[in-house]
Structures are given as C-alpha cells and as structure tokens.
Amino acid sequence: MASAAPKYLELAAQMRLRIEQQPVGTPVPSERDLALESGVSRMTARRAIEVLVAEGRITREVGRGSFVARPTLSLPLTLSSFSEDVRQRGMTPSARVIEARIVPAAELAGVFGVDAVEPLVRLVRVRLADDRPMALERASLLASAAPDLLDVADFTLASLYEVLEHRYGVRFDAGTQVIQAGLVSAADGRLLDAAAGSAAFEFLRTSTASGTVLEHTVSLYPAGRFELSAAIRPTRAPGSEAPAAR
Template sequence: MAGGSPKYVVIAEALRRRCRALPPGSKLPPESELALEFGVSRMTLRQAVQRLVEEEMVDRIAGRGTYVRRPPLAKGPTLTSFTEDMRARGLRPSSRLVGWARTAAPAEVARALALAPGDAVLAVERLRSADDEPVCLELAHLPARLEPLLGAGDLEGSLYEALLRIGVRVTAGTRRVHAVALTPREAMLLGRPAGSPGLEVVHLVRDQRRRPIEYARSLYRPDRYELVAEIFREPHEEATVEMAKNAHTSPDLPTPAGPYSHVVEAGGFVYTAGLGPQDPDTGAAPDGIAAQTDRVIDNIERALAAVGLSIAHVVKTTVHLQHLDRDFAAYNEVYARRFAQPYPVRTTVGSSLPGILIEVDVVAVRPDRP
C-alpha cells in the first residue's frame, strides 16, 4: 500500500503518465522488466496493466507485448476507399486477399446489384490493415462481368483504383452501419477476442452511369475505427420566427396618393417610399427642383421623427427625378447640403412623376439593431 492505495493502482497511474508521453503504437517494456522497475510481483504488475487495457489506453497482444493504443481512425461521410482513407492519414494501407470466387448471388446481393436471383457475382474477401495492424474484414460482391478485367493483383490493392483503370469510376453510394458481435473466425482475423463488438458497414456504390457496381459488408474494429457524420437540423414550421412589420403615419406628412404607408418598420430597418415635395397642409408643391428637393427632405425628416429616428440614421436613398439630365446638378447641391457625411448609399433614376419633379425612397436603420 502507498498513501492508502493498492500498489497496482499506484503503478497504473505511473504507466498512464508514461503512455501519455509516448507516441501511439509504442511498445511498453516486457512485464518482467516493469515488475523489476516497480519492485512488485508480475501478478501485481499485470493488475496494473489490465486497468489500462480496460481503459482502452493500451492493447495487450498475445505473444507480441503491450502497445500504446492508437486513437480510432475517423471516417467522414465522403465516398472514399479504405486505401485513400489510410493514405490521407499518413498510414500505410495494405490488403491480404483471404479468398475470392465466382458464385451465385444471394438474394440480398442480387437485389442490391440489380441482378436476377442466382446470377453470377464475384465475391472477394480481404483483410484490410493500416501500418500492418488489421482494421477491417471486407466481403465485397461485384457483377461477374468485371471478373475478366480484374486480376488477382488488383484484388489485393485498391479496388476503386483498379476499377478506374478499366474505365469504371465510382461516384456515389449508400452506407448502413450496425453494431455486431464478431464470430470466432472474424475475431481471429481481426486480432480480437471472440464475441468482441464489431462495427458492420454495409455499402452499395454506383458508377458514373448510376449502375450498382459493388455491394460490400465491412467489419471494423471499433477500437481502431469510428464513423463521423456532420448533421444539420431542418427548420420546423413551429420554430419559424415571424418578423414583425409595423406601419406608421403622421399628420405632418402629405396624404399618400395610393395604397401605401408613409413608413414601415421591420427587422430593425425603417423604410419610406413615395415621399414627394407636397406641403402636408395644402398638398401643393413649390416651384423649381431646388425648393422641391428641400421640401422632400423636410418630409423625410418628419417621417423618421414619427418612429424616433433622424436623417442621420439613413443608410440608403433612391431618388426619382422627372428630368434627370436637366435637374440633377441643382438637386444634388441641395442633397449634399441636407445629408451629413458619411453620405448614405444613393441611386438616382429618371422616372415619370405626375405633377412633381422629385420623389425619394429611404432606408434607415435603428442604432440598437442586433
């Protein structure tokens, strides 16, 4: 006992610190050396190592030793081959051909590959490894028409690369994932105890002509492989946020000449449209473009004051001129005097205006808008 803790607990903590400092895949010293180093029996040392095995910090491999566990290899939702996945992670992929045969398609395989029941398929079983460590046991079925085009060497390498060499390009597919218990044979090939959990991935891929080209069942070691998918939440009707829209008017403004509001406020913005140079009391417009421009801007100020804003809050104007070429310079001089810098964004267009020379639309923004 040390500080009230059993010796194997203290040793396990020391080994944890050591493992964290070692790169994944590093081999720990033999049990006999560790037992001598910590001054305990091999039985006590084994108890400490077993704790790390249960915590999935190390792997104990019969006849080979104890190794710092590698983090699981993450697989995203993109369609890539095992070979491409491993190369992208800087690992050395390899495949061992367990066996292959031309056989009658089982019903499930025939449906997936759009074949008639009993049609011939090519069944290929391979053990896939990363840096010589078994990761996946794969049983793939392909249409028998591909058999003459694929040599035994192709079956031990990247299948997708072999297909590409004969003009077949894999473009899309579907994937289903299940948790299973490994059979004794599967566990033996993957270097796991019989009955260990496995990650079963069943996928169907299609070529550039949308034809089903491979139906495969892959068994992954869950301690060495994980599937990662980015997910999104679709908006629901009940979660839709309605934007409030409020109309404002003022007796200090000319009466609208049509079915429109003087001012509408929505989403923190304030919009005015159709503001002309008419006097609010008489409805008459002054003579000349300069006087009409001054009156329009007076009306804009009144409209904004009705919602607690000023002309300084304007960020965009659209100016309509009856005589664009003739009146632009005179209106522009008044506009520059009435609007402060930095000036709002402005668009000036020629328009057909009934009985007036100028009309202005405005967008303003509340300073407290989120």
C-alpha cells in the same frame, strides 16, 4: 464558476500527452507506480488508466502489464476506399485475399436488381494498415461491369476502387451505408487477430454509378481499432426561422 475536472480526468489528460510522444509498446506505469508518481490515490490512478484503455490508447496484457497501444484509425463516413483512408493517415494499406471467385447473385439478386444466376465477383479480404489487420471486407460486384477483374490486379496490394476507375472507367457517384453494432465471431477473430465475442462495427455499403448498383460490401471492423467521424451541419441555415407548427 465552473467546477474543476475530476482528478482522474486531469491525470488521464496528462498521460494522454505523454503517450502521444511514446512509441507503440512502451510500458505504462502500474496503478501503484502512477499513484506514487502523481501523488494521487490508487483509485484515481486506476480510473485514469481505464479512461485511456477505453479510448484505445493503452492495451493491457494479462501477466505483463499495460502498454502504449497502436493508434486507432479514424474512419470518415464518406464514399471512399479503405486504401485511400489509410494512406491519408500516413499508413500503408495492403490485404490478405481470403476468397476471389465468380459466384451467382443468388440472395443478392434483389440488391443488384438482377436475376439470381447473374454472375458477381466475390472478393473477401482482410484489410491491413501497416501490416496490422484492421477489417474483414466481403465485397460483391457486378461481373459484367468489370470483365476479368480478378485477373488484372494483385488485390493484396491494389485498391479495388482504383482498379475499377482506372481500368474500367467505373467511378461510384452515390451509395448507401448502414452501420450496425456487432460481435466478432470465432472464425472472423482468427482472421483479424481479435477476440471472439469482442465488439465490432459492421458496415453494409451499396454503391452505384449512374444509377446502377455495382457494388455491395459487408465489412467488419473491430471496435477498438477505429473511431468513426463525420462532418455535420444544421438541418436549416443559421438565422432562418423554423416552420410554424400547425
């Protein structure tokens, strides 16, 4: 017979259901009040709250207490745009443009397979979801693939991928993406409203169209605002036999 779940996990599950019905910023009971309300020890109440803090469902503010946090954004590991992902979750995407200019390929020449003097479009933006900073995106694109790109759209609102497809006929059909654990620097933290030294995901994406590298983007996502998701499948068909060992 399976053993019952620990009390703190049962309490965390009950609180999770309650939090899902409450607006962002709603105060969460203190450890003492939660313990009295639920008939458990303060240690159990503390551990239940810690579970929800780790999940990003509760945020703690020194001197004020604990509150219902903004929900994290589930980030699928697919070749899609930030704007598309955000809209699919019922939120409004936008951006603050930090840098938009033409630069030489320089150290990215090898990534694009071009000379070091080949012009690239450099577009650095803080990506927002419902006006909340969610990511710092440093995109580089082959300028010859999208002439006058910086003049044809307002990139505080426009999706880069949508502009490339609809105006220039560029549709990415393949790419590689590397995900690394990282830390938020002091400068990036000011842009993202995140604490310096806090955990982050760093995405390095290189996208191609018809075999030509057209985009290389490095994006920084504060870890507490995201969860990663991916569809998975077995490496061999169900029922098939594994190859014999030699």
